[in-house]
Amino acid sequence: MFTTIASATVLGVEGQPVTVEAHVSQGLPGFSIVGLPDTACREARDRVRAALMSSELKWPERRMTVNLAPSGIRKVGSGLDLAIALALLVADGQLEAAGLEGFGAIGELGLDGTVRPVPGIVPAVDALDASEILVARGDAHLARLVTGATIRAVRSLREVVDALTGEDGWPDFPPPPDPGPVRRLPDLADVRGQSAARRALEIAAAGGHHLLMVGPPGSGKTMLARRLPGLLPPLNDAQSLAATKVHSAAGLALPSSRLIQDPPFRDPHHSITMVALIGGGAPTLRPGEASCATHGVLFLDELGEFPPHVLDALRQPLEQGSIRVARAAASVVLPARFLLVAAMNPCPCGEANRPGYCRCTDRDRARYRRRLSGPLLDRFDLRIDVLRPDTNRLLGGEPGESTAVVAARVLAARKRANRRGVACNAELNGAALEAATPLEDGARNLLDTALRVGSLTARGLTRVRRLALTIADLAGAEAPLSAEHIGMALALRSDPLPRQDAA
Amino acid sequence: MNPSDVGFVTAIASLPGVGPARLATLLDAGVPTAVWEQLVRGGFARDESVTAALGPKAPKLVADWRRAAASLDPVELAQRHETLGIRLLDSDDVDYPEAFRSDIEPPRLLWCKGDPTRVRGRRVAIVGTRRCTRYGHDVARRFGMELAAAGVSVVSGLALGIDAAAHAGALDTGADAGPPVGIVGTGLDVVYPRRNRTLWESVAERGVLFSEAPPGASAEPWRFPARNRLIAALADIVVVVESTDRGGSMYTVDEAITRDVEVRAVPGPITSPTSSGTNRLLADGAAPVLSTAELIGELGLAVPIGSGSDSGDAAYRDPEEQCVLDVLTTGATTFDELAERSTLSLERLGLVVARLQVEGVVVRSGGWYERAR
Numbered sequence: 088m089f090t091t092i093a094s095a096t097v098l099g100v101e102g103q104p105v106t107v108e109a110h111v112s113q114g115l116p117g118f119s120i121v122g123l124p125d126t127a128c129r130e131a132r133d134r135v136r137a138a139l140m141s142s143e144l145k146w147p148e149r150r151m152t153v154n155l156a157p158s159g160i161r162k163v164g165s166g167l168d169l170a171i172a173l174a175l176l177v178a179d180g181q182l183e184a185a186g187l188e189g190f191g192a193i194g195e196l197g198l199d200g201t202v203r204p205v206p207g208i209v210p211a212v213d214a215l216d217a218s219e220i221l222v223a224r225g226d227a228h229l230a231r232l233v234t235g236a237t238i239r240a241v242r243s244l245r246e247v248v249d250a251l252t253g254e255d256g257w258p259d260f261p262p263p264p265d266p267g268p269v270r271r272l273p274d275l276a277d278v279r280g281q282s283a284a285r286r287a288l289e290i291a292a293a294g295g296h297h298l299l300m301v302g303p304p305g306s307g308k309t310m311l312a313r314r315l316p317g318l319l320p321p322l323n324d325a326q327s328l329a330a331t332k333v334h335s336a337a338g339l340a341l342p343s344s345r346l347i348q349d350p351p352f353r354d355p356h357h358s359i360t361m362v363a364l365i366g367g368g369a370p371t372l373r374p375g376e377a378s379c380a381t382h383g384v385l386f387l388d389e390l391g392e393f394p395p396h397v398l399d400a401l402r403q404p405l406e407q408g409s410i411r412v413a414r415a416a417a418s419v420v421l422p423a424r425f426l427l428v429a430a431m432n433p434c435p436c437g438e439a440n441r442p443g444y445c446r447c448t449d450r451d452r453a454r455y456r457r458r459l460s461g462p463l464l465d466r467f468d469l470r471i472d473v474l475r476p477d478t479n480r481l482l483g484g485e486p487g488e489s490t491a492v493v494a495a496r497v498l499a500a501r502k503r504a505n506r507r508g509v510a511c512n513a514e515l516n517g518a519a520l521e522a523a524t525p526l527e528d529g530a531r532n533l534l535d536t537a538l539r540v541g542s543l544t545a546r547g548l549t550r551v552r553r554l555a556l557t558i559a560d561l562a563g564a565e566a567p568l569s570a571e572h573i574g575m576a577l578a579l580r581s582d583p584l585p586r587q588d589a590a
Numbered sequence: 591m592n593p594s595d596v597g598f599v600t601a602i603a604s605l606p607g608v609g610p611a612r613l614a615t616l617l618d619a620g621v622p623t624a625v626w627e628q629l630v631r632g633g634f635a636r637d638e639s640v641t642a643a644l645g646p647k648a649p650k651l652v653a654d655w656r657r658a659a660a661s662l663d664p665v666e667l668a669q670r671h672e673t674l675g676i677r678l679l680d681s682d683d684v685d686y687p688e689a690f691r692s693d694i695e696p697p698r699l700l701w702c703k704g705d706p707t708r709v710r711g712r713r714v715a716i717v718g719t720r721r722c723t724r725y726g727h728d729v730a731r732r733f734g735m736e737l738a739a740a741g742v743s744v745v746s747g748l749a750l751g752i753d754a755a756a757h758a759g760a761l762d763t764g765a766d767a768g769p770p771v772g773i774v775g776t777g778l779d780v781v782y783p784r785r786n787r788t789l790w791e792s793v794a795e796r797g798v799l800f801s802e803a804p805p806g807a808s809a810e811p812w813r814f815p816a817r818n819r820l821i822a823a824l825a826d827i828v829v830v831v832e833s834t835d836r837g838g839s840m841y842t843v844d845e846a847i848t849r850d851v852e853v854r855a856v857p858g859p860i861t862s863p864t865s866s867g868t869n870r871l872l873a874d875g876a877a878p879v880l881s882t883a884e885l886i887g888e889l890g891l892a893v894p895i896g897s898g899s900d901s902g903d904a905a906y907r908d909p910e911e912q913c914v915l916d917v918l919t920t921g922a923t924t925f926d927e928l929a930e931r932s933t934l935s936l937e938r939l940g941l942v943v944a945r946l947q948v949e950g951v952v953v954r955s956g957g958w959y960e961r962a963r
Contacts (some may be wrong), residue, residue, distance in 0.1 A: 283926040286936055301957055374596050431619070433956065442922040443723040443864040447751075465663075472957035533941075536948040562937075574941030578925050584955070588910035 088112075090177040092182050093191035094170035096162050097207035099412070099419030100336040100443070100588045102214025106156040108165060109174035114150035117519045120171070122155030125163045125370050135172045137198040142245040144313055147368065163370040166205035169194035169466050172244055186251045191217030191236070193226070200244040207371065209335035221247060224261050229335065232346055233328065233412040248261045261388040272317040272349065279308070280476050287579055289493050293319035293500035294557030296468035297405070297510030299390075299581050306473040309519045312354070312386045315428060317490040319350040319360040319383070320498050329407050329422055334379055351383030357392035365400045366421045367412035377404050380425035390431040393459045401427075401447040405466050417485045425487055431459070439472070462520035467505075468513065468550050469582030500560035510531060512557045516549070524552045529570035537577065551576045591680045597668030598622035600665055602629065603699055603804040604662055607653045610802065610816055612651075613698055615643040628662060632656035669725045670805055673785040676703045689713075692878050693823045694849065697802045704798035708743070708769040712889040715825035715846075717754025717818075717839040718832045719864050723922065724831035724953060724960035726864060729756045729856055733829065734759025736882040738767040740894050744954065745771045745824050747817060747883040749788060751785055752831045753837075754831050767795035771822045775813035777805040815841045826889060831856045833867035840867060851870065854879040860923050910934055910942045915951070915961060922958040 089110045095102045105122075118132055139146050150518040153171050155162045176182040193211050204225035205211070212230040213221060219237045222230045227240035229263050237255050241247050249255040280286060284300070288311060291298040298315075300308040321526050322330060327346040334341055334351070339346070355364060355376045366375035377385055387393060404410050404423035411420050434452055438445040450526040508522055515523060526534070534551070539541040543551065554576035555568045564572070591599075600624050603613055619625050619640050622787045627633075633695045634652050641648040670677060679686045687709045690696045698928065716730055732758035736746050738783050744760040746753040760770045772793040777802050782791050792958045793799055802820065803813055816933045818838060822828060822845035830853065833839040846853050855876045858865025871879055878887060883893050917923060928943065929936055943959065946952040953962045 109653040221667055243701060280930055281926060281928040405899055441957070442960060443721065445861050449785075470957065471926060473926055474924055477930075533948070537944070540948055540950070542947060542954075572938075573942045574944040575937055576940070577944045577947075578940040582956075586861065 088178045089159050090174055090187075092170045092177075092187060092436075093176045093210040093215055094167050095191075095214045096164050096191055097210050097336050097371050098163070098417060099417070099421050100333050100378065101267070102163075102207070102208055102210040102212070103160065104214045104216065105162060105167060105170075106152040107170040108156055108172045109171070109178040109549070110154075111147055111175070111178040111180075112150050116148045116150065118151045120153045120154075120155065122153075122262060123159045124155060125161060127165045127370075128155070128162050129553075130166060131165065131168050131171050131196075132199060137174065138168075138196040138200040138244050139175075140160050141198060142200040142243065142248065143249065144176065144244075145179070147175065150177070151178070161370075163206060163494060164207075165195040166193045166207075166211060168196035169202055169244070169247075170554060172196060173221075173247070175573060176248070176356075182248065182251055189218040191215045191219070191223040193230075194221065194223045194241070194553060196244060202241050202243055202247075206338040206380060207336045207339075210332045213332065227261055228263060228345070229331075229341060232331065233449045233538045244557075250284045250576045272490065273310075273313050275314045275317065275444060275489045275493055276486040278487055279485075280309065280487075281307060281311070282471060282487070283579070284471045284473050285487055285493075286316055286387065287333070287421065287469050288318060290495060290554065290557050290562060290579065291315065291426065291428070291469055292494075292496045293511070293561050294468075294504070294553065295426060295513035296455075296554060296557065297466055298429075298466070298469040298471070299467040300428070300430045300471055300473055301433055301439060302430070302437045302473035303432055303475060306475045309354075309386075309388055311473070312384070312428045312430065313352065314490065315386075315426070316350040316352045316384050318494045318497050319426070319493070320380055320501055330382050333374050333378050333422060337379050339379060349383075351380055353380040353383065353385065354386040354388060357387070358390050359393075359397065361394075361397045361400050364397055365404075365410055367411070367414065369414075370415065372412055372414065372419045372421075377410065377423045377425065378402065378421045381422045383425060385425040385427050387429040388431040389426070391455050393458075394460055395460065399460065402462060402466075415570075429467070439474070453496060464581070465546070467551055467581045469552055469579055471579065483503055497560055499563070500557065503560045504557075512553055515556070520549065520552060520556075523566075524556050525567035526573070527567045527569050530568050530573040533573050533577075543577070547582070549582060550580055554580060591678055591683055591940045593668075595622040596671060596678050596963055597666075598649055598679075600667040600671075601626060601892070604667070604806060605658050607651065607654070610695065610697065612644065615640060616650065617698055619899045626659070629655050630659045631765070634891050638662050641713075652739045667805070668897075674703075676701050676780050676805065679706065685736030687824065687826050690820070690860055692901070695819065696823075697820060699802065699804070700780050701801045701804065702798055703797075704767075704794040706798050706800075708798050709771055711743060711768065711822065712891060713742065713743040713745050713771065713824055713826050714885060714889070715821045715828045715842070716752065716756035717821065717828065717842050719834055719837045719839065719867075720749050720751040720753075721864065722832045723862060723864055726752055726856075726886070728882060730755035730831045731759035731762075731900060732751060732881065733740045733831070735762050735960070736894075737885065738763045739772070740768070740882070740886045741766075741889065742768040742886065742889065742890050743771050744768065745773065745821055747814075747821060748772045748774050748786055748793065749838075753924070756787055756831075757789055757793055759795060761789075762846055770931060771797050771824065773800050773817055774799065775803060775817040776809050777801060777807035779805045780808055804897055805871065814838055816840040819845040822849055825851055827852045827854060827885060829854045830868050830871060830876075830884070832858060832864045834863055835867045835870060837867055852877075854885070858898045865934040892893040910938060911946060914939070914946065916943050918952065918959060918961040922960045925959065928959065936957055941945050 092107045094105045177184050202223045204223040208226040213233045221239045224240040229240045250257045329346045353376045364375045408424040410423045433440045434447040436446045555572040558572045728754045738760035746756045757770050770793045774827045781787045818841045828846040830839050853876045855868040855871040855879050886893050913932050
């Protein structure tokens, strides 16, 4: 007898629908799985056999073949176990085919018949075309987020069989999990002083400009970076779904079992490997940290400590907003549209190259500079130098503006950008940028002089115009851009020229 | 210097660990050819007067020298002088600078590139830290330029920072300016630091370069104090522009004091570590130097017309610009710090700083804003 059940695996961040076909016939007893299963898939043989027997079901002593269609594509993971088991039962006649009409199933089977959750349930269910879907209880809430089909949360194979044969009803849908204590995002008001740094954060959030923070250890760079996601506008529905799919595919916990709403914040340690950062980890070509930061912030602390080839791999996502990972068997496109924030300490002595204080030799500085490629540093529109704050200010200073206040300004500025047809000003280029940034006379003169004395390059000019536009948006000012906007943009732009000793 | 001895004394001076004192011991032990022969054979191990002078390390030194001597060829070394365009002088040579001849510790061997007779007339040494601030750099450069324009020779060590700035200023003058004199611690063919290559060549062309180290000698730390004494020996006045408490310039100051050469210091902000040494010199009694005019007058020369005070200060500044400049007087500052310490809003600050930058009054590099001129 022959039957099929719908299921799915995950490749990258997308689900791959799989049709599980089962065929049982006369002949020498045997059980084979075909359709390019990977090791975990192939091991389903033993798991399904044990599960069936533990559930007091008959293990067919006949010739059984399971095909995972489409047969030419590699199948990965253990999520097909449940579908394989059910398909076998139907093909053997132990279950009615009609009962499983239009059903889909995603779940791993334990040797005792327990149904277990699988990583990547969100993209997997998203790809599934069925009217009723069987999943493990732990996956039920997440599955319900992405499909209109009826979700059946099951504990074990026995439960499924009993429900299908009418012995018992379907188990109740589990209650929503306890969301846990409300995790408040860190507030900007915690930062004392550092007014220019706080403004740089605001500009980065409003315009989507990548930010580089330079300073000695203990100057508050990490603290500032952590407050950036709170300033970004909350994710819209499409972004929410995308971010949730990525997190699910990466195997990250989604404890509240609802769609992600806050912009993600990822801060990988500098010992991270390229595959862990960019993605492509076998066997599912798993998304990396850069993808998990999509629609959020990727924070690289100690930029100079990252291996150069790892940083170099970030160029594609920074330019295109996505990462193409190609392997021999398959290739995927992983989303990677994030706001990049990096912190660095420009020299080992801790004085951040301060003239007269810095004790580093030329060789120390050159060695540090060599690790950071020009093209990478060029990606940062904004640069802010932070020093260790004054103790008086730390203890007695008044708190700055709160996240809520600043986030409101950021949101308003973003709306203005939307009216220009882009999500944020960082996306403006070429003719569109020129059209959007008319200059007042004072502003034009300032730029002309800066270009003439050589303190501004042509590329820097584009950068300054973009920044000035965001600054104007935040101030609620109408075109044209004033000299003040240009002045602040000049001060906050990242200049690629490192400090040279006067020779 | 007997031309046939050039190769041998160069070889002797090229042995490891041979500084002025040990060189003297070896050169006093006989004629150069004989001394070299002994070194090749390690014969000095049995010579009591030499071993006594070398001290407890004598046996090891003699052994090391014997090993090193095997790979040194006096003939090739003599030839190298021609190819490199350098001369070896000793006190017998007529062109050996008089100031060295009458010094308490004159160099036994002096290599030079350029014209050694250019060491005549008034000479002012300008020394200071390698890690100078913009202020120190600008002062050193201006002093170098003004002194050279008045016909004074600027003497310095061609190190990074103050030394290089002083000579850069001295070279930035007309053809009849005072010739620059550079004294370096490496061999004259070893440009250290490499970044100063053009400066070396320009000083050798317009003035003269001296070294007590043989060609090929690399930048070993002990060579620099030795070189600093030569700077003090040649100078009529030593000017320290910027220095930390224990910089190499302080050694030059000690050597100057020993030789009764006047030491002057340029005052700086008390908050700046690179002025702590110079300010301390002032507190200990050195006279401050506020302009080159006083130095030139003291040397008995005429002050060229037109060398007035910096015009930048005299220009009117609006209150906002002045506020920023005031904050910058204490030293290099970040934009964030400027925002905290000035009374301006961020928008106004950005504009004011940008204007000051295009004017050249303020420079920004690597995130640090400094006052120029």
